[in-house]
Amino acid sequence: MNFIVDATIKAAKLLYQTDITAADVTLQQTRKEFEGQVTIVTFPFVKFSRKSPEQTGTEIGAFIQNEVDVVAGFNVIKGFLNISITDAYWIEQLYQEISSSSFGTFPANGQKVMVEYSSPNTNKPLHLGHIRNNLLGYAVAEILKANGYDVIKANLVNDRGIHICKSMLAWQKFGEGETPESTGMKGDHLVGKYYVRFDRELKAQLSPILSAIYDKKDFTLFNSSEKLKLQTHIGTITYLEAAINKELIVIKLLDFSDFGSRAQILSKSAIDKNIPWKSVLKCFDDEEFENIEEKVIDKKKKDLQRILKHLTDLEEKIQKEKDEIKDVAQNKTQLLIQAQQMLEQWEAGDTEVISLWETMNSWVYAGFAATYKKLGVDFDQYYYESKTYLLGKDIIEEGLAKQVFFKKDDGSVWIDLAADGLDEKLVLRSNGTSVYITQDLGTAQLKYNNYSVDKSIYVVGNEQDYHFKVLFLILQKLGKSWARGLFHLSYGMVDLPSGKMKSREGTVVDADDLMDEMEQTAKTQTEQLGKTADFSEEEKQQLYYTIGMGALKYFLLKVEPKKRLLFDPNESIDFQGHTGPFIQYTHARIKSVLKRAGFNFGAKGTDVKELDAVERDLILTLSQFPEAIMQAARDYSPAIIANYVYDLAKTYNKFYQEKPILKADDEVVKQFRLQLSAATAKIIAKGMRLLGIDVPERM
């Protein structure tokens, strides 16, 4: 629609002697209830036209109609100038632009971009959170490719550290030589099993230490600074408990009967400290509230929450203190000491440890490879943290020389980001070893050295927002020219109704399990519809996989990345409505019609002169595909593509329902509608491919 913008600029110059740029012209699609396809917002022009928005719109409209021959007419409603483009133009668009094979892919722009995603730890299998990460990363890479970038997909594997040592140690102690072969388990699951085992054993070793601290006030295991720390935390807990007791005096006088009989019982047991106050809030789940209006319950809930807020806050603070104590105490367990030793041995290059590490990692990699394959994602470049964790020290030297960093008396190196609203941040330990951010500084440099990329995208969860903010800021302060091209694609966590997923506690939705379940659901649904009678067994399996993964992928990608996602394992992912299978179905149906017609794509030329509203809408929607691709790349948001494709499928279905294709009265009209259908199927397939979703020919 550039010609409309150009004409508007010309209109401003000739009618009002004012120079404006393309950015000053707000173009949007005309709302369905008005006539026309393109709308110019005229309010901004009033300043220099010195006329009412309506009059300005009328004048510009008349000018544009006169200037551009494909403009058939216009109308002005309030400050909105709606322009109608001729049907001939839209038909031309369909045949020339939309149907061309290059539609929706931009020519190479000469820029390189690296997309780092997945980045798993090698001590446990992938879960739903990783799936979101992988799909986002893959889709963003595909979208950038379509925009003309040269894309490198990278995976920074976190293959070293205390977490792997935990799995290794547990396997060594309790594994009895189990292997993926001997157990028939996928390697990553086997290693994950021992990670969970470690945690269980650790808890067992921890409890006598904790009881020594709490019950006997026995600190013999700890050195003086640890002892001081523990005593401080215990002091705080005592203080918080006193605060609770004080609060209880008031609470005891309250009558909870307002909130039902369940609340009375629960509050009594909370007063006796048998249950936490937090669980008193669950009293509304009781059946006595079944017949009461939700609004009333909501109000009561809020009232109760307010009354108990002090207590629940205090409880939370106590929990935090206890966690701190646990952290200190844990370091005295035999298991954790051994795991630490193992890490040191690894760093020292101990052959036995290294060999165990290599073996267990190889199990995990085989498992990951299977999961990645099923998920349909891949990588061009692997980085391993075991190789990069020592990087970054030369950057520290560079920073010190440039006086971006400073050294404290104990030898540790810091950067002061107070001027940027952040804190002081450690970049090198006093013993000269790297911290997390040191490695990341080094790895960023390495990536640039390897590929001289113009942009580098990190697909990492939003819990690391602060880390990346600091990382990028440091690189900018060091004067790295490429630091401007760094971007943290931060996405929200995937939560379960019960809260956060924690692999140690077993509250995770496993990636492999979930994919299998989706396939199974697809099978059940398809069999119910009974449309696959003539499919071979292999075709069926392929179809269930395509549909199941389509549902899952679409479900995760249609939501804006930064929003957190709630996944309820008890509610299966839909196959109807705003879903992947809906779009896949639309594609399959078009293919079926085309096949019946024996349609030959690319056969040119018809004499259709006029379009019906639904046909025009469809061409209009199709023509917006490149814009959606650009926008998706600019915002790094596959959700834009997902919503566009849905909109397209929906628009097509409306057309399909209203207009006969094979039974069209006229052969010319029939050919035209076939062309329109074929173009739609192609764009749907292309759009879905950008999301990593395949569309079946039949389903």
Add this chain to the structure above:
RNA sequence: GCAUUCGUAGCUCAAUUGGAUAGAGCGUCUGACUACGGAUCAGAAGGUUAGGGGUUCGACUCCCUUCGAGUGCACCA
């Protein structure tokens, strides 16, 4: 406590980046030629965009503030 993200129909999500009467799906209710493929289509009901202020021709969108939810604030990674 400080920082940061989010809050839109009962539920899950949109809203062309500051534009018109805030749109879809699920769920509920009502319809669609003996299906060009019904995993579809048409219609109804459902909203004080968490509350309050401000900026302006115009605010879901920007600013301030209150409330609520998440996350981060280690010489861990």
